[in-house]
Amino acid sequence: MTNIEEHLESHDITLFAHICGVCHKPWPSWRSAIAHYSRSNCRHSTSTTPTFLTAGPPSSTNVINQSTTTIEQLQNTTINSAVNEESEAEKLIQTIGDQSSDEMTQQLGNDGNTHSPSVIPKTQKIADVQNIDTPANDGKQSDDEQNNGDHGISNNTRNGNNVEMKETDTKYYCEFCASGGFDKKAGLSQHMRHRHPNEYNVTIEVPMKKRLWTRDDMLILAELEMNLTSLEAGNPNSALALKLPSRSREAIKKRRQTTEYKTLLQQVRESKAAITVEESDDSEKSIIVNSLTIANDSINNNVNNNSGNRSSNDRSQGTQIGTSNESYPDIRQYTKTNIMKGRIRLCQTMCDAMTHYVNDVPNSDPVNESLIGIHQATNSVQSSQSHKDDRQTIGSKPRSAKSIAKAQKYAHYQCLFKKDKSKLASEIFDSVDNSTVKPPMFVAYEHYKKIWTIDTKDAEITGRKASVGTDVLLAPITREEIAWAIDQTNNKTALGPDRLPLVKIKAIAKNELWCAFNIWL
Numbered sequence: 001m002t003n004i005e006e007h008l009e010s011h012d013i014t015l016f017a018h019i020c021g022v023c024h025k026p027w028p029s030w031r032s033a034i035a036h037y038s039r040s041n042c043r044h045s046t047s048t049t050p051t052f053l054t055a056g057p058p059s060s061t062n063v064i065n066q067s068t069t070t071i072e073q074l075q076n077t078t079i080n081s082a083v084n085e086e087s088e089a090e091k092l093i094q095t096i097g098d099q100s101s102d103e104m105t106q107q108l109g110n111d112g113n114t115h116s117p118s119v120i121p122k123t124q125k126i127a128d129v130q131n132i133d134t135p136a137n138d139g140k141q142s143d144d145e146q147n148n149g150d151h152g153i154s155n156n157t158r159n160g161n162n163v164e165m166k167e168t169d170t171k172y173y174c175e176f177c178a179s180g181g182f183d184k185k186a187g188l189s190q191h192m193r194h195r196h197p198n199e200y201n202v203t204i205e206v207p208m209k210k211r212l213w214t215r216d217d218m219l220i221l222a223e224l225e226m227n228l229t230s231l232e233a234g235n236p237n238s239a240l241a242l243k244l245p246s247r248s249r250e251a252i253k254k255r256r257q258t259t260e261y262k263t264l265l266q267q268v269r270e271s272k273a274a275i276t277v278e279e280s281d282d283s284e285k286s287i288i289v290n291s292l293t294i295a296n297d298s299i300n301n302n303v304n305n306n307s308g309n310r311s312s313n314d315r316s317q318g319t320q321i322g323t324s325n326e327s328y329p330d331i332r333q334y335t336k337t338n339i340m341k342g343r344i345r346l347c348q349t350m351c352d353a354m355t356h357y358v359n360d361v362p363n364s365d366p367v368n369e370s371l372i373g374i375h376q377a378t379n380s381v382q383s384s385q386s387h388k389d390d391r392q393t394i395g396s397k398p399r400s401a402k403s404i405a406k407a408q409k410y411a412h413y414q415c416l417f418k419k420d421k422s423k424l425a426s427e428i429f430d431s432v433d434n435s436t437v438k439p440p441m442f443v444a445y446e447h448y449k450k451i452w453t454i455d456t457k458d459a460e461i462t463g464r465k466a467s468v469g470t471d472v473l474l475a476p477i478t479r480e481e482i483a484w485a486i487d488q489t490n491n492k493t494a495l496g497p498d499r500l501p502l503v504k505i506k507a508i509a510k511n512e513l514w515c516a517f518n519i520w521l
Contacts, residue, residue: 041091193429204430213255215264216439220244221255222265223440226272271446332358334476335518347380349373350512357519370516377512378504477517482509 018033019026022042027033036042172188173180176196182188192200224243225236232239237256241249255261336358339346346354350373357366416424486506495501505513 197431201430216443217247218255218261218264219268219443220439221247221252222261222268223442225256225265226268331476331518331521332360335515339515339518344511344515346511346515347373347376349376350515353519354515366519370512370519374508374512374516377508378500381504381507474521477514477521479510479514482514482517 018029020033020036020042022037023040025036027036171180172182172185174188174191174196176199179191180188182191189200192203221240221244224240228236228239237249237253240252241247244252247255335354339354340358349369353366353369353373355361356364356369413424413428416427486502486509489502491502493502
């Protein structure tokens with residue numbers, strides 16, 4: 001047995017177990033033989049049930065005769081199979097040409113319009129890929145085509161952007177990826193919504209509902225019409241449709257023809273003309289006020305020149321004269337007397353800031369220097385209070401822009417879930433943008449102006465008060481005021497923009513913070 005197998009392998013001959021009963025072509029298994037019979041001309045050349053020749057293993061009694069017979073049969077089979085394959089290839093090429101011409105004839109109608117092919121299920125596509133050597137059916141319909149015809153399946157067509165779902169063999173299949181086998185149309189719709197969202201959104205039928213015009217919408221339209229240029233005024237409906245995309249040209253045209261809109265447009269024009277007149281009056285008044293201010297400044301300069309000695313004496317005393325004859329101490333003098341000469345312990349940067357502020361040094365920035373001094377003081381407080389730790393800890397990584405956007409989106413969905421669940425569902429499943437056009441600022445301005453404006457034509461003239469509290473507003477900040485503000489602060493409040501806790505603020509309140517507040521005034 002071993003010698004026979006080695007002899008056959010030396011002549012490149014393999015002992016096949018299954019041979020086609022029509023063309024005597026050997027196959028390695030009975031499945032491949034059945035597949036060959038169902039896809040080739042062997043099925044059309046005979047109407048009887050095929051009998052596959054199964055060759056058993058060679059016996060030990062007649063080894064030489066069996067090997068010789070097997071070699072002759074295989075040689076004849078190889079020659080016949082080569083001839084059959086050439087003829088099948090020629091027939092296949094001719095069949096493909098005929099089918100392509102028939103399909104082009106069907107697609108091009110009498111008017112020359114093209115139509116898209118029907119939906120092909122996934123199973124049929126796989127069969128077409130496997131049947132590479134399928135011969136022509138002599139003008140007959142295949143079994144799959146006959147079954148589909150019996151079930152009454154029609155070709156699927158696309159009209160514009162509308163995509164129709166195909167039902168094949170009581171199953172629903174996707175037209176774009178040929179996946180499916182869904183029992184219900186809801187399963188196919190869910191597949192389209194998740195796998196092909198763009199194509200699915202095109203097929204959604206938008207309800208033809210007319211959106212009513214509110215007064216705000218008409219105000220927006222009237223303002224846009226007021227701002228049209230001379231070129232746009234020739235065709236106002238088209239120009240307004242471009243500036244107001246939420247409305248169609250016909251809707252704008254019909255709304256402009258209504259009496260309500262014409263009355264509103266006239267009111268907007270009158271209000272705009274009144275505002276223009278008021279602005280011109282205000283400009284004239286400002287010119288008069290400026291001229292009076294210049295005259296008063298010249299008078300004040302003369303008075304100051306005559307009373308130079310008195311003003312120098314007032315400044316040396318550390319007081320200033322207010323508008324209501326109220327006196328309050330000078331901040332620079334207060335800082336110099338109470339902080340610099342009081343030997344308050346400050347960091348070097350804060351000392352420099354205070355010196356530059358009191359002496360009014362040019363090209364210096366005491367405010368920025370005081371901020372740097374506050375940070376230095378807080379760092380020194382933190383280093384003195386914290387214990388030395390040699391352990392190396394890994395700090396938390398800063399959040400990326402993607403994670404921040406994801407958190408904001410989640411917060412938006414949480415808010416919609418509490419307030420408007422229908423809007424949340426439409427945004428998640430259909431990606432529908434429910435945002436509306438916001439009214440311009442002038443509409444909000446006119447609305448709140450009517451609410452808060454008081455007509456003062458018949459009102460009495462109010463007299464000026466004797467005191468307005470300038471001694472409190474312009475007075476220096478003392479330690480007692482800072483201590484009172486810190487005591488009134490809740491310990492459980494969150495950190496501010498400076499990220500300084502209340503403990504650190506208390507530590508620097510009597511020194512750096514006291515000096516910085518007076519510099520900032």
